[in-house]
Every structure is written in structure tokens, then in C-alpha cells.
Amino acid sequence: MATFRFELDHRPTRNKTYNLYLMVTVGKKRTKKKTGIQLKHIDDFNPSCKGNNWIRANVLDAKALNEQLRLMLVKAQETYNELEDDGEVSSARIIKTMDKEIVSPSFLAFARERAKEIEEEGGFRNMRKYVGLCNKLDAFRKKMRMHDITMED
Numbered sequence: 001m002a003t004f005r006f007e008l009d010h011r012p013t014r015n016k017t018y019n020l021y022l023m024v025t026v027g028k029k030r031t032k033k034k035t036g037i038q039l040k041h042i043d044d045f046n047p048s049c050k051g052n053n054w055i056r057a058n059v060l061d062a063k064a065l066n067e068q069l070r071l072m073l074v075k076a077q078e079t080y081n082e083l084e085d086d087g088e089v090s091s092a093r094i095i096k097t098m099d100k101e102i103v104s105p106s107f108l109a110f111a112r113e114r115a116k117e118i119e120e121e122g123g124f125r126n127m128r129k130y131v132g133l134c135n136k137l138d139a140f141r142k143k144m145r146m147h148d149i150t151m152e153d
Helices: 060-085 092-100 107-121 123-141
Strands: 002-008 016-027 030-037
Touching: 002 030, 002 060, 016 060, 016 092, 030 060, 030 092, 060 092, 092 123
Parallel strands: none
Antiparallel strands: 002 016, 016 030
């Protein structure tokens, strides 16, 4: 049986905020996962809450943050149920499975997405290089009558 709870770090970070962690416990083994939420004060977190109100209402985006935490908890429980069916349950494995992202095998999609990220960061020259690469690969793909260029190609 796994237990899931949220825990606030007791020491502040450099910018004087406190990190919030998801604590997963399976068989007395605990593993932390960063939630990406940082609170300005220790008192903004309510560990013994009723319902799904871990972050107190005086925080600016409390409703959105509580919903994000609720979804993370649901995802952790679903991951636990999937791993329990396989018989390979551990706290570290639950967190590792939660962190996996679905990656598209298409290299062209990756290159276009990367070009958009570079443009948003302000790297215009590098963005132009990526767009040029995408255009050349697209022309090559059409010439070779390929459906898509994957990472394996």
C-alpha cells in the first residue's frame, strides 16, 4: 500500500521561498518529488487540510495551485495502480514513471518545436538555422517520398 502526501521544505531557497514536495511512501521507503510550487511563507501550507486545500486562501493563486496539486495526486495514485497490476511497486519507481514524458518519434516535429522555443527565448539567428534545417529536411523527405523522418532514420 502506498501513501501520498505533500510536504513543505523547512529551509528556504536562495530567493527565500519554500519548495513543496510530493512524498510517496511504499513499504516504509520514502521518495520526494518536486511539485514545482514555491511558497513565500511556511504558514501558507496546510498539511492537515480538509478536502483539497493544501495551500491557504490568502495565497494569490490558491485555487489553481490546489487544483494542480490534486491532479498530481490523482496521477500518482493512477501510476501506483498501474504498477501494482504489474507487481513492480516502489516509491522511486512511481516517481520515475510519473516523470516520463511522451516523446514524439518525429525529428521534424522536434526541430520545429525547438525552433519555436529558441524564437521565444530571443535567439533569432539560431532560430533561422533551425528553420532552414527543417525546410531542407522537408524537401528531402518529399524528394525521397517518405512519410516522416524519425529519430531512427
